[in-house]
Amino acid sequence: MESLTLDSHSPEETQLLGSYLGELAQKADVFLLTGELGTGKTCLVQGIARGLDVKEYAFSPSFVILREYHGRLPLYHIDLYRLDCIEEIADLGLEEYFHGDGICVVEWAEKGLQVVPQDNLFISMHYVAVSQTGRSISLKPQGERYNELMKQLRKERELWPKMRNAKQCRV
Numbered sequence: 001m002e003s004l005t006l007d008s009h010s011p012e013e014t015q016l017l018g019s020y021l022g023e024l025a026q027k028a029d030v031f032l033l034t035g036e037l038g039t040g041k042t043c044l045v046q047g048i049a050r051g052l053d054v055k056e057y058a059f060s061p062s063f064v065i066l067r068e069y070h071g072r073l074p075l076y077h078i079d080l081y082r083l084d085c086i087e088e089i090a091d092l093g094l095e096e097y098f099h100g101d102g103i104c105v106v107e108w109a110e111k112g113l114q115v116v117p118q119d120n121l122f123i124s125m126h127y128v129a130v131s132q133t134g135r136s137i138s139l140k141p142q143g144e145r146y147n148e149l150m151k152q153l154r155k156e157r158e159l160w161p162k163m164r165n166a167k168q169c170r171v
């Protein structure tokens with residue numbers, strides 16, 4: 001399936017997209033995030049947490065590589081930013097999380113491409129030159145499960161403004 005590119009105009013819009021992903025997420029889903037510093041990866045994870053009914057706030061892990069949150073499903077928030085080589089990442093033993101009971105969201109996923117599952121939803125975030133709060137967010141599904149997830153996301157997207165009563169929502 002083709003990738004989908006969305007424009008976000010604010011952190012709230014990015015979180016709204018995340019919350020839809022969180023609502024649609026199923027056990028053992030893997031969402032890989034890439035994008036420069038400050039493009040909003042953690043912001044998206046906060047939305048995913050909300051969509052999963054996580055009551056705690058999803059902080060940027062900064063020094064912590066893996067954080068676990070508890071919602072409808074466990075959310076494993078993994079941040080590879082501080083890891084320098086693939087050996088270090090391989091030593092983390094992330095497989096048990098990727099194939100476990102919850103969903104994994106990986107920031108700086110491009111650093112760990114050799115160890116992450118081939119089937120995944122790959123999300124790249126970019127700054128938009130003309131605006132401080134503009135971001136372009138591309139979602140690329142790899143594998144059947146994620147094609148299906150994208151179908152659902154596209155369907156729900158048509159309903160977003162009504163469902164969320166977010167008049168200015170342009171995600």
Ligand SMILES: Nc1ncnc2c1ncn2[C@@H]1O[C@H](COP(=O)(O)OP(=O)(O)OP(=O)(O)O)[C@@H](O)[C@H]1O
Pocket residue numbers: 008009010011012013014035036037038039040041042043044060081107132133134135
């Ligand atoms: N449209 C937007 N979407 C997301 N964040 C935005 C947007 N516009 C502005 N921001 C701001 O950009 C910052 C994004 O920070 P965030 O920690 O989510 O980025 P990050 O990609 O996780 O960075 P890092 O690479 O350091 O982990 C926040 O301060 C947020 O308020």
Ligand SMILES: [Mg+2]
Pocket residue numbers: 041042043060061107
């Ligand atoms: Mg972050």
